[in-house]
Amino acid sequence: MSTFSKMNKSVNRRVVLKGAAGAVGIVAGSGAITGFPYVRSAEPKVLRYLGTAVNEGDEISKKCMEDTGIKIEYITATTDDVTKRVITQPNSFDVLDTEYFSLKKLVPSGNIFALDAKKIKEFDNITPVFTKGQLPNGKKIGAQGTAPWKVLYLEGANSRMFSKTPTEFVTLIPTVYNADTLGIRPDLIKRPITSWTELLNSEFKGNASILNIPSIGIMDAAMVVEASGQHQYEDKGNMTKAEIDLTMKIMTEAKKAGQFRAFWKDFNESVNLMASGETVIQSMWSPAVTKVRSMGIACTFQPLKEGYRSWASGFCVSKAVAGQKLDWAYEFVNWYLSGWAGAYLNRQGYYSAVLSTARANMTADEWAYWMEGKPAVGDIKAPDGTILEKAGARPRRRLLRRSHGRRCLLERGHGRERLHGPQVERVHRRLMPSQDSPHQRMRQVLVR
Amino acid sequence: MRSEIGASMMQNRKSPVAWLQAAPMMLVFTLFFLLPLVFVTIVSAWDYNEYEMIPAFSLRGYTDTFEGCIAGLPDLCTILKTYLKTLKLCLLTWSLTLVIGFTVAYFLAFHVRSKTWQIVLTLLCTIPFWTSNVIRMIAWIPLLGRNGLVNKGLEGAGLIQQPLEWLLFSEFSVVLALVHLFTFFMVVPIFNSMIRIDKRLIEAAYDAGATGWQTLTNIVIPLAKPGIVIGSIFVITIVMGDFVTIGVMGGQQIASAGKIIESRLNALQFPAAAANAVILLGITILIISSLTRIIDIRKEL
Numbered sequence: 001m002s003t004f005s006k007m008n009k010s011v012n013r014r015v016v017l018k019g020a021a022g023a024v025g026i027v028a029g030s031g032a033i034t035g036f037p038y039v040r041s042a043e044p045k046v047l048r049y050l051g052t053a054v055n056e057g058d059e060i061s062k063k064c065m066e067d068t069g070i071k072i073e074y075i076t077a078t079t080d081d082v083t084k085r086v087i088t089q090p091n092s093f094d095v096l097d098t099e100y101f102s103l104k105k106l107v108p109s110g111n112i113f114a115l116d117a118k119k120i121k122e123f124d125n126i127t128p129v130f131t132k133g134q135l136p137n138g139k140k141i142g143a144q145g146t147a148p149w150k151v152l153y154l155e156g157a158n159s160r161m162f163s164k165t166p167t168e169f170v171t172l173i174p175t176v177y178n179a180d181t182l183g184i185r186p187d188l189i190k191r192p193i194t195s196w197t198e199l200l201n202s203e204f205k206g207n208a209s210i211l212n213i214p215s216i217g218i219m220d221a222a223m224v225v226e227a228s229g230q231h232q233y234e235d236k237g238n239m240t241k242a243e244i245d246l247t248m249k250i251m252t253e254a255k256k257a258g259q260f261r262a263f264w265k266d267f268n269e270s271v272n273l274m275a276s277g278e279t280v281i282q283s284m285w286s287p288a289v290t291k292v293r294s295m296g297i298a299c300t301f302q303p304l305k306e307g308y309r310s311w312a313s314g315f316c317v318s319k320a321v322a323g324q325k326l327d328w329a330y331e332f333v334n335w336y337l338s339g340w341a342g343a344y345l346n347r348q349g350y351y352s353a354v355l356s357t358a359r360a361n362m363t364a365d366e367w368a369y370w371m372e373g374k375p376a377v378g379d380i381k382a383p384d385g386t387i388l389e390k391a392g393a394r395p396r397r398r399l400l401r402r403s404h405g406r407r408c409l410l411e412r413g414h415g416r417e418r419l420h421g422p423q424v425e426r427v428h429r430r431l432m433p434s435q436d437s438p439h440q441r442m443r444q445v446l447v448r
Numbered sequence: 449m450r451s452e453i454g455a456s457m458m459q460n461r462k463s464p465v466a467w468l469q470a471a472p473m474m475l476v477f478t479l480f481f482l483l484p485l486v487f488v489t490i491v492s493a494w495d496y497n498e499y500e501m502i503p504a505f506s507l508r509g510y511t512d513t514f515e516g517c518i519a520g521l522p523d524l525c526t527i528l529k530t531y532l533k534t535l536k537l538c539l540l541t542w543s544l545t546l547v548i549g550f551t552v553a554y555f556l557a558f559h560v561r562s563k564t565w566q567i568v569l570t571l572l573c574t575i576p577f578w579t580s581n582v583i584r585m586i587a588w589i590p591l592l593g594r595n596g597l598v599n600k601g602l603e604g605a606g607l608i609q610q611p612l613e614w615l616l617f618s619e620f621s622v623v624l625a626l627v628h629l630f631t632f633f634m635v636v637p638i639f640n641s642m643i644r645i646d647k648r649l650i651e652a653a654y655d656a657g658a659t660g661w662q663t664l665t666n667i668v669i670p671l672a673k674p675g676i677v678i679g680s681i682f683v684i685t686i687v688m689g690d691f692v693t694i695g696v697m698g699g700q701q702i703a704s705a706g707k708i709i710e711s712r713l714n715a716l717q718f719p720a721a722a723a724n725a726v727i728l729l730g731i732t733i734l735i736i737s738s739l740t741r742i743i744d745i746r747k748e749l
Contacts, residue, residue, distance in 0.1 A: 084716065104498070262699025276595060278617075
C-alpha cells in the first residue's frame with residue numbers, strides 16, 4: 001500500500017511539474033504576444049552580451065525577454081579578456097558591459113559605436129555624476145581618474161576622440177555604480193583605521209594585500225602614496241611617467257620589505273586571504289567583505305578619510321552592429337534604464353545610474369530600506385520574490401552577487417553587528433552630516 | 449648489408465607513399481604548431497601602442513623587454529632577474545622531481561615483482577590527476593597557511609612559538625606545489641625505461657660481485673637515461689612556461705617568464721608578449737638541446 005501511495009505521489013509530482021512547465025510556457029508566450037501584438041519580425045531578436053559575470057543575471061535576461069522580446073545571449077569573460085575581445089574581435093558581440101576605465105583603450109580602437117544620446121530616453125535622467133561630474137545639487141565632484149564625463153562623449157559619430165564638452169555622441173551608457181575601499185579585520189587590528197596609509201604601515205608587515213588588477217590596483221596604490229603625503233597627484237588616472245615611477249618605487253620597496261602577504265585578483269581570493277587571517281588589511285570589494293562576515297569572521301569595509309575609489313559600469317555597442325540589430329540594442333539599453341533593472345540592482349546594494357526610474361519600480365518602503373538605510377515597514381522581498389526581511393527589521397541582511405553572478409542570500413549572525421558595505425556607508429553618511437547624498441562618496445572620485 | 453639498408457631507406461624517403469603516410473601528421477604539425485610559431489615570431493617584430501598592434505617592423509617588443517639592462521649595470525635588470533628566478537625554480541623542481549621520480553620508478557620496476565601490482569601502483573599514482581591542476585595546487589593553501597594545519601600542528605606540538613611564514617606564498621611553497629604536480633611526468637618515462645632493462649643484466653652484475661650502488665650507477669642509470677631525459681624535458685618545459693602555479697603559490701609576488709607574457713597580454717601589448725614568448729622559447733630550446741646533446745635519445749631509444 002505504501003509503495004503504491006509513493007508511486008502515486010511521484011506521479012502526481014510529475015504531473016504537477018508538467019503543469020507548471022506548461023503554465024510557465026503560457027505566461028512567457030502571452031508576455032511575448034502582448035509585447036508585440038501586431039508585427040513580429042521574422043528574425044528572432046537576439047543580442048550577444050559580452051561582459052564579466054558580475055552583472056550577468058538570469059533574472060534580468062528573462063525579464064528583458066518578457067518585456068521586449070529580445071533574447072540576451074551572455075558571453076562571459078574576465079575583465080582583461082573582455083577588453084582583449086573588443087579590440088581583436090569586434091564582430092563577436094553586440095552589446096558590451098564594461099567599466100569606464102577601459103574606454104581609453106576601447107574607443108581609440110574604433111570598435112565602439114557612438115550611441116545617439118537623443119535615442120536614449122532616460123539620458124537626461126542619468127545621475128549628473130556621470131554626465132556632468134556634479135551632484136544633483138550642482139556641487140562639483142572630484143575629477144581624477146577616468147571620470148565618466150571625460151570619456152562619455154565623442155567629438156563626432158565616427159570620431160575616436162573624446163569630447164571635453166557634452167555632445168550627442170555617447171560611448172558608454174552607465175547602469176550601475178559603487179565604491180571600494182580597504183577591508184580590515186577589526187578583531188586582529190584592534191584599533192581604528194582611518195587612512196589609506198595604513199596599507200603600508202610596517203605594523204601590518206606580511207599581513208597586507210593589494211588588488212592585482214593593475215588598472216584598478218594602481219589607483220589604490222596612488223591613494224596610499226597621496227595619503228602618506230609623499231606626492232600630490234594632479235590626476236591619479238593620468239599620471240606622468242615620473243609619478244608612475246614614484247608610485248611603483250614605493251610599492252616595490254614595500255613588497256621587497258615583505259609588506260604584502262599576497263596579491264589578489266579574484267573575488268574569492270580576497271575572501272580567502274581575509275577569512276584565513278593571512279591578511280588583516282587589504283583592498284577589498286563590498287560583497288567580499290559581506291562574504292567574510294557571513295563566515296562569522298569580523299571584517300569591516302572601512303570608510304577612510306581620503307575617500308573611496310569609485311567605479312561605474314554600463315553598456316557600449318559594437319561598431320559592427322547595424323540596421324535592425326542596432327534598434328534592438330537601443331531598445332535593450334532603454335529597457336535597462338527604464339526602471340525594472342535599476343530597482344533590481346538597487347535591491348542588491350548597488351546604485352542604479354537612473355535613480356528616478358528605479359525608484360518608481362521600488363515601493364516607498366523598499367527605497368527607504370535599500371537607499372536610505374531605514375527600517376522596513378513591510379516585508380522586504382528579494383528580486384526573485386522571496387521574503388528577505390520581515391517587517392520592522394533594520395537592514396541587516398542583504399542579497400549579494402558572488403563573483404560569477406550567482407546570487408546568494410546572506411544572513412548576519414546577529415542584529416547587533418555593525419553593518420557593512422554600502423549600508424555601512426549609508427549609516428556612516430547619516431552619522432556624518434557632511435556626507436549627505438549617495439553621490440557624496442564620489443567626492444574623491446577615482447572611477448576605475 | 450648496411451649500404452643496402454641505407455639504399456632502401458633512401459628509396460623509401462623518395463617514395464610518395466611514405467610522404468602520404470607522413471602527410472596527416474605533417475599537416476597537423478604545420479597548421480597547429482609551425483604556422484602559429486611563425487605568426488608569433490612575425491608579430492614579435494611589430495610595433496604597438498596602448499590598444500593595438502601596428503604591422504610595421506619594430507624591435508620595440510624586445511628593446512622594451514630588456515629596458516634598463518645596460519643602463520642599470522652592475523645591477524641586474526628586471527627581465528634578467530626574472531629569468532634567473534625562473535631558472536632557479538626550474539632547477540630546484542627538476543632535481544627534486546628527478547630524485548623522487550627515479551626512486552618511485554625504481555621501486556615500481558625492481559621491487560614490485562608482480563605485473564598486476566606494478567599496474568595497480570602506477571594507476572594509484574595517477575589518482576591525483578583525477579582532480580584538476582588548480583585544485584591540487586590550491587589544496588596546499590589551507591595546509592600551509594599562517595593558521596593552517598601544519599602551523600597549528602607544530603604549535604600544538606610545542607615545536608614553534610610563532611607560525612612559520614615561509615611555508616606559504618614563498619619559493620618553498622612554489623617548489624613544493626610544482627614537485628607535487630609534476631613528479632608523475634618523471635615517474636612514467638623512467639619507469640618505462642626501467643622495465644625494459646633486461647633483468648639478466650642485473651643478475652650478471654650481481655654474479656660478477658657488483659654492489660647495489662655499482663649496479664645502479666653502471667647498469668640502471670645508463671639504461672634509464674632516455675626515460676630520464678624525456679621526463680626532464682616534460683618537467684623543464686612545463687616549469688619554464690608556468691605562471692599559474694608560481695602565481696598562486698607565490699601569492700602573485702614571484703615573477704616568472706610565463707608571468708611576463710601574461711602581463712603583456714593583459715596590457716594588450718601583443719608584440720611584446722610575442723617577443724617574450726620567442727625569448728622563452730629560445731631559452732627552453734637551448735636547455736633541451738644541451739640535454740639531448742649529452743644524451744642522444746634517438747640513439748638510446
